[in-house]
Amino acid sequence: MRGEVGFPVRVCFTKQGKVRFISHRDVARAFERAFRIETLPLSFTQGFSPRPKVSFGLALSVGHESDAEFLDLELAEQIGLEELPALLSRSLPEGIEVRAVQALADRAPALQEAVSAVEWEIEVIPARAGVEASPDVVNDRVHAVLQSTTLVVERVRKGRTSSEDIRPVLRRITVLGPTERGTLVGVELSTRPTSVRPAELVAVLSPDFCEGRVRRTGQWIERGEERLEPLTADPRIAVEARAS
Amino acid sequence: MTTLWPRIEPLLAGVEKPARYIGMERGSRVPNHRPGSVSWLLVYPDTYEIGLPNQGLQILYEILNERADAAAERSYAPWLDMAAALREHAVPLFSVDTHRAAADFDVVAFNLSAELVYTNLLECLDLAGIPVRGIQRDVEDPIVVAGGHCVFNPEPMADFVDAFVIGDGEEPVGEMTEVVGAWKRAGRPGGREAVLRELASVVGVYVPSMYEVTYDGPAIVATTPRYSDVPAVVDKRTVADLADWPYPREQLVPLIEVVHDRLNVEIFRGCTRGCRFCQAGMITRPVRERPAEQVRAMVEQGLARTGYDEVALTSLSSADFSGIDSLVAGLVSDQVGCGNVGVSLPSLRVDAFTVGIASEIQKVRRTGLTFAPEGGSWRLRQVINKLITEDDLYAAVEGAYSQGWRRVKLYFLVGLPTEMDEDTLGIAELARNVVKIGKQHTKQASATVSVGGFVPKAHTPFQWFGQNGVDELRRKINMLRDSLRKSAANVKWHEPQATFVEGIASRGDRRIGAVIERVWRAGGTFQEWSEHFRLDRWLDAMAAEGLDPDWYVTRHRTEDEVLPWDHIAAGLHRDFLWQDWQASLAAHGLPDCRWTPCYDCGVCTDYALEHVVASSVAPAGGSQGTGQNLSWGAAVPISLGPTRSPVVT
Numbered sequence: 001m002r003g004e005v006g007f008p009v010r011v012c013f014t015k016q017g018k019v020r021f022i023s024h025r026d027v028a029r030a031f032e033r034a035f036r037i038e039t040l041p042l043s044f045t046q047g048f049s050p051r052p053k054v055s056f057g058l059a060l061s062v063g064h065e066s067d068a069e070f071l072d073l074e075l076a077e078q079i080g081l082e083e084l085p086a087l088l089s090r091s092l093p094e095g096i097e098v099r100a101v102q103a104l105a106d107r108a109p110a111l112q113e114a115v116s117a118v119e120w121e122i123e124v125i126p127a128r129a130g131v132e133a134s135p136d137v138v139n140d141r142v143h144a145v146l147q148s149t150t151l152v153v154e155r156v157r158k159g160r161t162s163s164e165d166i167r168p169v170l171r172r173i174t175v176l177g178p179t180e181r182g183t184l185v186g187v188e189l190s191t192r193p194t195s196v197r198p199a200e201l202v203a204v205l206s207p208d209f210c211e212g213r214v215r216r217t218g219q220w221i222e223r224g225e226e227r228l229e230p231l232t233a234d235p236r237i238a239v240e241a242r243a244s
Numbered sequence: 245m246t247t248l249w250p251r252i253e254p255l256l257a258g259v260e261k262p263a264r265y266i267g268m269e270r271g272s273r274v275p276n277h278r279p280g281s282v283s284w285l286l287v288y289p290d291t292y293e294i295g296l297p298n299q300g301l302q303i304l305y306e307i308l309n310e311r312a313d314a315a316a317e318r319s320y321a322p323w324l325d326m327a328a329a330l331r332e333h334a335v336p337l338f339s340v341d342t343h344r345a346a347a348d349f350d351v352v353a354f355n356l357s358a359e360l361v362y363t364n365l366l367e368c369l370d371l372a373g374i375p376v377r378g379i380q381r382d383v384e385d386p387i388v389v390a391g392g393h394c395v396f397n398p399e400p401m402a403d404f405v406d407a408f409v410i411g412d413g414e415e416p417v418g419e420m421t422e423v424v425g426a427w428k429r430a431g432r433p434g435g436r437e438a439v440l441r442e443l444a445s446v447v448g449v450y451v452p453s454m455y456e457v458t459y460d461g462p463a464i465v466a467t468t469p470r471y472s473d474v475p476a477v478v479d480k481r482t483v484a485d486l487a488d489w490p491y492p493r494e495q496l497v498p499l500i501e502v503v504h505d506r507l508n509v510e511i512f513r514g515c516t517r518g519c520r521f522c523q524a525g526m527i528t529r530p531v532r533e534r535p536a537e538q539v540r541a542m543v544e545q546g547l548a549r550t551g552y553d554e555v556a557l558t559s560l561s562s563a564d565f566s567g568i569d570s571l572v573a574g575l576v577s578d579q580v581g582c583g584n585v586g587v588s589l590p591s592l593r594v595d596a597f598t599v600g601i602a603s604e605i606q607k608v609r610r611t612g613l614t615f616a617p618e619g620g621s622w623r624l625r626q627v628i629n630k631l632i633t634e635d636d637l638y639a640a641v642e643g644a645y646s647q648g649w650r651r652v653k654l655y656f657l658v659g660l661p662t663e664m665d666e667d668t669l670g671i672a673e674l675a676r677n678v679v680k681i682g683k684q685h686t687k688q689a690s691a692t693v694s695v696g697g698f699v700p701k702a703h704t705p706f707q708w709f710g711q712n713g714v715d716e717l718r719r720k721i722n723m724l725r726d727s728l729r730k731s732a733a734n735v736k737w738h739e740p741q742a743t744f745v746e747g748i749a750s751r752g753d754r755r756i757g758a759v760i761e762r763v764w765r766a767g768g769t770f771q772e773w774s775e776h777f778r779l780d781r782w783l784d785a786m787a788a789e790g791l792d793p794d795w796y797v798t799r800h801r802t803e804d805e806v807l808p809w810d811h812i813a814a815g816l817h818r819d820f821l822w823q824d825w826q827a828s829l830a831a832h833g834l835p836d837c838r839w840t841p842c843y844d845c846g847v848c849t850d851y852a853l854e855h856v857v858a859s860s861v862a863p864a865g866g867s868q869g870t871g872q873n874l875s876w877g878a879a880v881p882i883s884l885g886p887t888r889s890p891v892v893t
Contacts, residue, residue, distance in 0.1 A: 021262040022499045030499060033270075033551030050584065063257055091551065093268055093499055 006043035006074035008104035019095035024059040034091035043074040057111035066216035108234035117220040123212030125182035131208040133182035141205040249343040255329040264292035267340035270497040275315035284316040285349040289364035292320040297504040303491040317341040337371040346372035353389035359749035360772035363764040397702035397809040402452035403757035411480030448481030486534040506554035507546040515560035516838040523701035527814045529847040554586040562589040563598045599643035616655035620670030626833040645685040659698040659712030672727035691733040697743030703814040705824035710800040711747045741779040747797035753808035759785040817846035
């Protein structure tokens with residue numbers, strides 16, 4: 001159980017440059033190695049094959065960059081956290097940089113459940129020769145899509161095709177400007193009731209478009225009217241006594 | 245020279261596992277390409293996941309980068325999708341370190357560990373824009389080098405490789421760097437011919453274009469040097485003392501999952517067991533152990549630096565390391581780093597002692613344990629000199645199941661010399677008994693029998709043996725499957741058609757080069773991947789070249805036949821190998837020479853290593869598999885001399 005015996009910590013990190021081509025699982029393995037290199041006193045699960053208590057937030061696809069990824073870990077003993085970002089960064093692959101860490105309150109909600117909104121910067125590029133993805137062309141499509149009331153996409157999961165309306169999770173699409181190959185758009189999406197991949201969103205804009213560079217720029221935990229950064233959403237209060 | 249990364253990056257969105265092509269591993273070097281220094285591209289001609297862990301390549305990568313006059317980078321065979329993308333966008337093969345074009349390097353060196361990757365070497369050269377045949381290259385093209393176990397018969401690749409390195413590469417790569425560097429700085433006088441001739445004088449380096457092969461019909465008459473300063477016989481190189489070479493110091497830690505994804509520490513090279521089918525055991529002699537203190541230091545530093553939680557102590561038979569039990573106990577007790585560290589011994593001997601060590605180091609996750617009795621009957625195991633008795637095997641298996649392992653995997657070869665159906669059915673008998681023993685301990689007990697077709701290799705006593713054909717191997721495998729149909733043991737096997745092609749390449753001569761090129765031109769890359777292998781491509785190519793596959797594969801050779809690799813010396817006397825072949829046919833085993841009088845195989849003589857190798861202490865855990873009755877800790881009489889072939893029956 002998180003927080004019962006150890007000291008939970010939330011870690012914010014980036015995934016930028018060449019390293020964006022490794023998978024979510026590879027990132028997890030890189031962190032596990034970095035924890036061992038830096039001899040971090042992690043808590044381990046009980047049982048037949050003990051695992052370090054680390055849980056990752058939303059997955060990031062192979063090829064996508066991010067300014068704001070998160071993971072929670074649990075330390076078996078309390079250590080100073082000031083040095084932790086630098087120590088972990090030096091033992092992680094280039095491009096994965098720990099930006100900040102934050103001691104987490106006991107029993108803070110898990111990242112995967114708590115994060116309710118995600119922001120992206122998506123480069124929209126022509127899907128083939130002879131079509132255009134200039135800011136004007138993309139802007140027209142963005143307006144059309146935002147004015148629609150339903151946007152049904154076909155999804156294949158475990159061999160079964162289903163139709164889902166993704167319109168409710170589109171919060172914002174803004175044309176930010178031209179890129180060398182196409183147009184950069186800023187997007188904000190809800191994570192519920194369904195999650196939308198950037199490629200799906202681009203395909204919904206137009207079959208003439210496909211995704212170029214994709215970067216996650218932010219994640220949000222929303223509670224009522226509050227909109228919180230995951231790092232600071234559930235801090236352990238510094239003076240909080242560890243009661244029982 | 246510039247990086248190709250901006251042209252490679254857009255291709256990565258469309259290929260499987262793009263991280264194969266990005267480099268960035270912990271331990272990778274920033275190469276220092278100085279003017280006048282020699283740049284090496286070290287290529288493993290298979291996928292990144294298979295090639296990255298290769299220790300030989302990593303060792304040379306470090307040694308070269310430590311030199312002031314050299315820089316080394318790495319490359320791996322691009323998978324089919326990437327190869328197609330590179331061709332479509334006219335991007336050449338590149339290094340993963342700084343994404344430089346392969347053709348910009350002075351030397352492009354390949355590791356050849358298996359025959360079925362030969363066509364991939366041609367594919368890599370072609371993707372690099374380097375002419376595949378040595379004779380077509382000009383002075384600006386890189387020098388193409390190959391090393392690894394396969395080059396002990398270099399002839400099938402002689403048309404494509406400018407220089408082969410026979411044996412341990414640690415020392416020759418430095419000497420070759422000096423030769424190439426001097427030539428390059430002098431403005432490449434005399435062109436390729438001059439530098440290749442100079443390389444031919446480096447001990448251990450074989451330059452095939454400096455040799456002429458003469459034939460009488462299909463038979464080889466001789467392989468002779470073209471010039472008097474080119475050696476008639478090329479001796480392999482051997483690093484005398486592993487303690488001088490604590491490499492890799494900084495093992496590469498890949499970002500994606502690869503085979504053998506753990507810290508690997510080589511504890512010794514060579515093997516004295518004398519298994520007659522095993523080329524590695526023959527060509528890597530003599531045994532050279534790394535000092536236990538150095539092993540401990542490499543494990544400790546390696547784990548601390550890589551963050552791995554598993555270390556493998558690698559060798560051809562790790563339980564034979566002097567004092568393996570105390571080494572392992574020490575590693576297990578002083579846990580390094582954070583969390584639990586697993587220790588594994590990849591080449592397990594078949595005996596109860598070994599299982600004892602395994603249980604010492606594998607406290608958790610006891611799922612599967614692998615043993616390799618190789619032959620199905622005691623008679624056949626004497627033929628192949630794998631002197632494991634049934635009692636040894638059953639004791640090992642009893643030990644495994646009783647200590648909590650649930651799955652036992654047994655490796656066997658079929659198509660061995662003198663093999664009869666009763667030997668093949670003996671595999672089934674062993675497997676049934678193994679399952680029976682397992683069921684006494686756990687209901688979940690299972691056994692897997694893994695069967696490979698035997699391919700005779702150069703520089704072994706079986707180099708004269710006619711390999712079993714495809715039909716015969718298939719018949720034996722089917723017989724075994726039928727016999728085990730109702731058993732809890734399941735059978736896995738290597739495709740006999742692939743075994744046949746391995747046979748063409750393993751004992752082929754220079755004429756096979758044209759076959760390899762035809763297969764590559766017909767699209768036959770990644771032949772070790774069953775979904776890309778097609779026997780007919782090989783048979784068509786053989787037919788087109790007027791070559792008879794059976795002459796190469798299934799024909800027995802005679803003592804006086806000139807073999808294609810006779811001008812390459814692995815250190816073993818040819819008459820030792822022939823005598824051992826004759827002893828084999830008489831089902832006579834040859835006890836492990838580490839604990840018996842020397843048989844004068846020829847290898848140790850040059851290194852004055854007799855006393856390092858011959859052990860006065862019986863093997864840890866007793867004499868299992870040595871062919872002798874030795875009790876642990878007792879003194880073993882050592883005598884050196886001409887005594888030859890005392891046999892056990």
